[in-house]
Amino acid sequence: MSDDARSERAARPGGRTARTRAAVLDAVLGELEEAGYGGLTMERVAERSGVHLATLYRRWRNAEGLIVDVLGEIGTREVPIPDTGSLKDDLRALASEIAGLYARPRYRALVEGMVAAAVRSPAAAAALSEVFAGRNRLAGRIVERAAERGELPPGTDAAAVIAAVGAPFYYRLLIQRGQVDDALAATAAAAAHAAALSGAFTPPAVQDP
């Protein structure tokens, strides 16, 4: 980026650059919803967003670059972390949020797109793992609060509990190729809760000191 471009962005955070990016990322999600990752092309994103094709190629290079930027943008969005006072209810609420997200075709297509992009592009793979690590750290507060309340075995790995809530959704979407629904959310939350209480997410060194 040139110094001019940098100062323009810094000076106008909600300005033309930000509006262009917002239009492009929205177009990416729209294209994913309609045509899937297999149909995601720079040409269609240009047409849908009204942004020049040359600008797209300069700033995002290719479809993987677009996916990386969508992931980065989503990674900075604030999401509510449930805080009901009970681990069981918090995990259930978290699972319902995930189910609600992936019941929407554009987010299902985004998951497929980001995983397919990660297979082809190390940058996309790094963005994907970073976004999920960040999300799981944030949601880990649910588990830390439960530990502070004495609901969990000492040393429970908070990120592992949160990953256990999420994993069944990606298995359903990517491997079983089925729909996510509230029954899956109920099972995922109940299974993660029971496993956490049993000490399954407590590292062996803590289990057997």
Added chain:
Amino acid sequence: MSDDARSERAARPGGRTARTRAAVLDAVLGELEEAGYGGLTMERVAERSGVHLATLYRRWRNAEGLIVDVLGEIGTREVPIPDTGSLKDDLRALASEIAGLYARPRYRALVEGMVAAAVRSPAAAAALSEVFAGRNRLAGRIVERAAERGELPPGTDAAAVIAAVGAPFYYRLLIQRGQVDDALAATAAAAAHAAALSGAFTPPAVQDP
């Protein structure tokens, strides 16, 4: 397929057609291991297998077609289903088998390839979900035997328990982009076991009759 080709295959199940297929599928796994799904081309598979490019295009059409056939072939392989006499140990043995498989670069690359292929090809998606459904049904015997021994709540969904053992591996590989290891196997097995005992995989209608 012409009638001639059909009768040739039927007449010589271990003959030239079968040898060609075995050479091609082995070359696909080798290419996946070396170059990943992003580098899987008909040209490289032809070179590696020694099978004519025209034959590859005629029988498999494209890279997705190759992945579908590898999946189908793997789906018919016999795999040992643990039977130790204890659900806990059976699930642990199953998880170790999965971990051992995906510690091998060619099978990790196959998972990535099949998921990426499924995003682009409905035939690959159908093959993927069928192979896993078949595998999970077979491994479900572990859960059915445990139920017969009275180790589990009545009505436990056998396929859901097996899916719970597998899901963390695909989450680690595809989303977290990390290595699978025996620590993950231990956690996945222990979590699925605790969740099954708690009734998390018992349908609500059975839980609350």
